[in-house]
Amino acid sequence: MNRSLFLLAGIIGSFALSTFLLVLVPQMQLGGMQPQYTDDEGKITDIYPIENRGIAASGRAVYISEGCVYCHSQQVRDVQNGADLDRGWGVRRTVARDYLFDSPPLLGSSRIGPDLANVGSAKWRNEPTDEDPQYKPAKRDAAWHLLHLYDPRTIVKESNMPSYRYLFEERPISGQRSVDALNVPTKDGWEVVPKPEARELVGYLLSLDRSHPLKEAKTATPEVAAK
Amino acid sequence: MTAVATAPTSTVPAPAADTSYPAAERAAVDDSARWPVLFFFGNGLLWLMLATVMGLITSIQLAFPTFLADIPFLTYGRLWPAFTNTLSFGWGSLAGLGVTIWLLARLGRVRVKFPGVLVTGAVFWQVGLTYGIISILAGKTTGLEGLEIPTGSAILMLVGYMLIGFWALLLFSFRSQSAPFISVWYLVAALLWFPWSFAVAHAAHVLPNVSGVVQGVVAAWASQNFLSVWLTGIGLAAAYYLIPKVINRPVASYNLATIGFWSFIVFTGLTGAVRLSGGPIPAWLVTLSIAANIMLLVQIVTVTTNLVMTMRGQYHMVYHSPTIRFTFFGAIAFTIGSSLGLLSSLRSVDRIVHFTQFQNAETQLVIYSFFSMVLFGAIYYILPRMVGCEWLSSTMITMHFWGAAYGGGLLVVVLLLSGLSTGYALSDPGVTVRQIIESNSVWLAGAILGWVLIAIGHLVFGLHFLLMLLRIGQPGGEPTLFTPIGEEAKH
Numbered sequence: 001m002n003r004s005l006f007l008l009a010g011i012i013g014s015f016a017l018s019t020f021l022l023v024l025v026p027q028m029q030l031g032g033m034q035p036q037y038t039d040d041e042g043k044i045t046d047i048y049p050i051e052n053r054g055i056a057a058s059g060r061a062v063y064i065s066e067g068c069v070y071c072h073s074q075q076v077r078d079v080q081n082g083a084d085l086d087r088g089w090g091v092r093r094t095v096a097r098d099y100l101f102d103s104p105p106l107l108g109s110s111r112i113g114p115d116l117a118n119v120g121s122a123k124w125r126n127e128p129t130d131e132d133p134q135y136k137p138a139k140r141d142a143a144w145h146l147l148h149l150y151d152p153r154t155i156v157k158e159s160n161m162p163s164y165r166y167l168f169e170e171r172p173i174s175g176q177r178s179v180d181a182l183n184v185p186t187k188d189g190w191e192v193v194p195k196p197e198a199r200e201l202v203g204y205l206l207s208l209d210r211s212h213p214l215k216e217a218k219t220a221t222p223e224v225a226a227k
Numbered sequence: 228m229t230a231v232a233t234a235p236t237s238t239v240p241a242p243a244a245d246t247s248y249p250a251a252e253r254a255a256v257d258d259s260a261r262w263p264v265l266f267f268f269g270n271g272l273l274w275l276m277l278a279t280v281m282g283l284i285t286s287i288q289l290a291f292p293t294f295l296a297d298i299p300f301l302t303y304g305r306l307w308p309a310f311t312n313t314l315s316f317g318w319g320s321l322a323g324l325g326v327t328i329w330l331l332a333r334l335g336r337v338r339v340k341f342p343g344v345l346v347t348g349a350v351f352w353q354v355g356l357t358y359g360i361i362s363i364l365a366g367k368t369t370g371l372e373g374l375e376i377p378t379g380s381a382i383l384m385l386v387g388y389m390l391i392g393f394w395a396l397l398l399f400s401f402r403s404q405s406a407p408f409i410s411v412w413y414l415v416a417a418l419l420w421f422p423w424s425f426a427v428a429h430a431a432h433v434l435p436n437v438s439g440v441v442q443g444v445v446a447a448w449a450s451q452n453f454l455s456v457w458l459t460g461i462g463l464a465a466a467y468y469l470i471p472k473v474i475n476r477p478v479a480s481y482n483l484a485t486i487g488f489w490s491f492i493v494f495t496g497l498t499g500a501v502r503l504s505g506g507p508i509p510a511w512l513v514t515l516s517i518a519a520n521i522m523l524l525v526q527i528v529t530v531t532t533n534l535v536m537t538m539r540g541q542y543h544m545v546y547h548s549p550t551i552r553f554t555f556f557g558a559i560a561f562t563i564g565s566s567l568g569l570l571s572s573l574r575s576v577d578r579i580v581h582f583t584q585f586q587n588a589e590t591q592l593v594i595y596s597f598f599s600m601v602l603f604g605a606i607y608y609i610l611p612r613m614v615g616c617e618w619l620s621s622t623m624i625t626m627h628f629w630g631a632a633y634g635g636g637l638l639v640v641v642l643l644l645s646g647l648s649t650g651y652a653l654s655d656p657g658v659t660v661r662q663i664i665e666s667n668s669v670w671l672a673g674a675i676l677g678w679v680l681i682a683i684g685h686l687v688f689g690l691h692f693l694l695m696l697l698r699i700g701q702p703g704g705e706p707t708l709f710t711p712i713g714e715e716a717k718h
Contacts, residue, residue: 004399004407011416011492015423018496021515022448023427027441029509065366067304073582081505081578086656094507099439104371104432107443107506111582111653112289114660126660152292158661162288162296162303 030096036214048212051101052204059204062197063106066164073108074117074208088125089115091211092219098210113161120208145202146194150182167198248336257612259338260329263345265613265696267325268606270353272692274317275599279685281310283678290671300364308375309363315453316356316376316384319594319602320421321349323461324391326605327414330468331395334411335402344394351387355380371442373450374428381429385422392418409484410464416492417460424452440508448499454593455495462557462598463491463530465605469554470537473608474544479536487529494519494526501572505581520572523565531562547708549624553604556632560596564589567643579654584670585646588639595681596635603631603688610692611707616700618707623691625709630684638677645670 038046052060063069076090084090094117099105108115114126119140144155150168152159168182173191180199181191194202213219288294288303295301332339339345359380362368368375376384395418399411407415428449431437437445471478478484497519500512534555538544544551567589571580580586607624611617618624645667652658652666694700701707 007407007412007415008419010489011419014492015420015496017493018448018452019423019427021497022499022512023431023445026444026509026512027431027437030439030441031436033439064368064370065305066302067308067368069370069372070304070307075506077505077578077581081574082581083654083656087653096440096507096509098507099443101438103438103442104369104446105440105443106370107440107503109372109502109582109586110584111649156661158664160289160292160664162292164302165297166299166302 055203056207059200071112271322278314331398348390355383413464447502451499490525557601564592579650583646588642627688634680641673
């Protein structure tokens, strides 16, 4: 009997220790974290991060529901941990404060596709700078993202990303062709337009930018830090 | 052959092993556990079949991204989490609970009272899980990797689990064997850990004050516990029971087993943060988890030594006994899988293989080549005692083994190689993503082949299982062997 009491005590003690160190202490350390306020003589000039609202918030729900996280991470590691910065996925490593309002955080554990922590930033690229000029860094605006979601292989021939045609609808053109219509081949007199989900998702992708300077994360290039 | 003949008489019986009580009583214990165990095995196997189909489809999608891409609920981003949850919570947990209940009853020399409670618990679990998987396919998930099942379904599952876990722990406290056998240690640990870590992780997602990366840390912790305490605990418990039982000699060293168990239970719960190594979490967390992983070397070495020493001189049994062939394969996979886990937790390795298929390979190795193979071994041993006849065909068992061992092995190897090649390519900023995709295609083709082999194995196993439920088999008494050992090795 003593033996099994000892066994039970050991098991419960071990998971108390584990819960304390890996759940409670991180929550105590990070739970009270606040956004970074920059003030200029008592006047707050800048707050980072701020909570996602509107289209970015609903697009985030689409991102979760379509499972983008299983192929795309949203975390940039420091130089000693990988080539993320050299690849152009960010200008600094991401830190806990970047995810302050993310519930749940979409950190991701797999990079079947590129990291998207900063995909909405103009500096984000997924091509080496010295590559073949025909692959020159694309301007990833809303139209680019919509086309890429509809059929990734029209933009990147080798892409292994699934197409998300079900986020778009094919409809007969009534009157004028819609301004949102995608420039893709379709039946005569028909057009392909994004459903709200596709628009929201693209809104979220364009909102992804974690390059804002933070005091706890060194920025790779000094001129960006100074900005 | 002489070794087999002399083994039972030349060694003392294993401490508290269930051979110490009469066969008639063992049969009565088996009888009392029949319905819950069959219910758990049967449902677990249905989930395994579903997981096989899903695994095959996702492996094809990785190589051919347009495959079934236009059907929303079969898109890779929904099918992949549905697959991992089906495999873990459907097959792994249900079949694992079936083995747990049978082992606790057998080793405790105690009959299962009111088996309806266990079946009721399993029904709750089934309803919650079914709804959870449908939700994931419909795009409703928590968004936390490893904990995708929405909280409502998770609560149903947890309620069902409470009934099952409580009943299983009652078997432990009402046992008539006083000193618990090694397997029982692992089972009790697994039974207590799982609900705790599952509930805490879901609570961390739902509670208002936990946001940002803490949720990620807790989810990583819970996923690691699920794999390394829950499934691994049950797998090792079954291996510690089955290998000595079929070989018919006691576990080589009780002391080694003790050291192995305590290092397992203390350090495993601290290893979770390596899943976020290099990520936006406090660095001390990762350092702690790496240290815990290194300490787990004690467990890897002691468990491996112990099981190998128990098998010593009896390796020919893998040619005869299906149970031993599957279980010993699983035990070796445990050693390889845990060692790889340790190796890849080191910062210098992690920076290369993090975010690649290498990590998938490790999970696959633990959940399939180790855990599932041991569970198959256990089912080959337990099921004849539940239905009263022996497996119909040793050829079918052989086909299952080849499919599962070679298919699963191939899958692990190609995923490891794919992970290494992608990892090295990703850490060289001069290599473009499209070059990486191209160089990966050969590995992805290998993964599809692996899944096809696994699927063939599972089809055969499923059919064989069904025949057993219909009592179509060899007459009871003599286990179905690959090749006869001679009359001395009955068990």
